[in-house]
Amino acid sequence: METLNDQVVDYLRYIQIERGLSVNTIKSYRQDLRHFLLYLSTQKITPQQIDYLVILDWLNHLKTKGASTSSVAHMVSTLRKFFAYLQAENVLSHNPMDKVKPPKKAATLPAVLTIDEIDQLFQAPVVTSPLGLRNRTLLEVMYASGLRVSELTNLKMGDLHLDLGLIQTLGKGDKERIIPIGDLAMDWLKQYFAKSRPQLLKKGESDYVFLNDHGRQLSRQGVWKIIKKLVLLAGINKDISPHTLRHSFATHLLENGADLRIVQELLGHSDISTTQIYTHISKKHLSQVYDEFHPRA
Incomplete structure (x- = not known):
């Protein structure tokens, strides 16, 4: 049995x-x-x-x-x-979960970095070292593309089409999407490939874009630790995770006039209601700006 x-x-x-x-x-x-x-x-x-x-x-x-x-x-x-x-499967005659309700979640909005905080964070890595240059590059790529941390760590060399300014990735449910990547992130990638990645790779081989100090695929936990350390160095007093860069990517696009459906496509959301949370963040930001700068607020 x-x-x-x-x-x-x-x-x-x-x-x-x-x-x-x-x-x-x-x-x-x-x-x-x-x-x-x-x-x-x-x-x-x-x-x-x-x-x-x-x-x-x-x-x-x-x-x-x-x-x-x-x-x-x-x-x-x-x-x-x-x-x-x-x-x-007829293992049970009844479901013990039928009378169990999930706890109600408090309606909280995800943390988002301001443009100034993005600049602070991006200045934290010491780019003269191989790991520092890698860290700056992964920050730039995450913010430029809105990639999930798992998408970033699974990114392979063949997924980059820098001549076209595009990244190809597999998201949730193995859904493929093509994402534009800006000139700044591409420049950092080129520097990373020229100066840092060969040193991390040593004499080994790997198809993965971002490597740890042993020349192997950087893990999700590795990215988490890197960002936590850099947030501390940057002196940012917010609860920041790798996902915060994705939240910031979406929010800043909407604040600058991007269409909600375009942002949905870039993030790889199957349902636009998931993307709509960023409109709430954007409105909250507008209210804060209004309260701070309007003479009769």
Whole structure:
């Protein structure tokens, strides 16, 4: 008889092969389910004992451990899909998630850098060193293109068409899109290819554009650490992540008159409602500017 752990393995295989979900999505589901199984084990709860009260206790346990509302909501979503799969496979006769509602998320807008803060951040890397030049280049590319961090780290040499000023990338759901890249970012890429990348590569080989100090593909965590360090060096007091450059890219385009559907296309959003959050950020910025500079505000 299959254990719950076996069923998790089956489910992850199913969403990979049958559903074709991305590697990062599967990784996040695996992590959620592993934590849930560990909790069941420590509480000595058998699969037959799992009901909505067990789930509520688990979610409450996460909250007491300091999990954010979004993390708890993600866990609810993961468990809902997992138990729906088990029900569809006739492993369960009922879904213990039926009575469980996700926590309400507070309506928060993502952090965005001002133009001055972008300049501050971009001045932080010491570009006379190979790693400093790489760091400045990846900042320039992220801000010039609005790439997700996974798209940046998976960028390969063949994806760059600098003679045309374009980058080719695979986004969520393996959707391909072509993104223009400005002259400044292209100039930094050329410097990086001429001076820094060969030193990082040493005598090895790699198709990836951005490399770590061992000459291998730079990881998502690597980009996160780089940006956190540079934000600190730049003296910017905001909660900044790699995604902040993508938010800033979209917001600055809209503030300067770009059409919402063009921004949607550049970001690779399948639904324009996802892109519309940036219009709220833009309006908030306009209100702040008005309050600061209008004589009768």
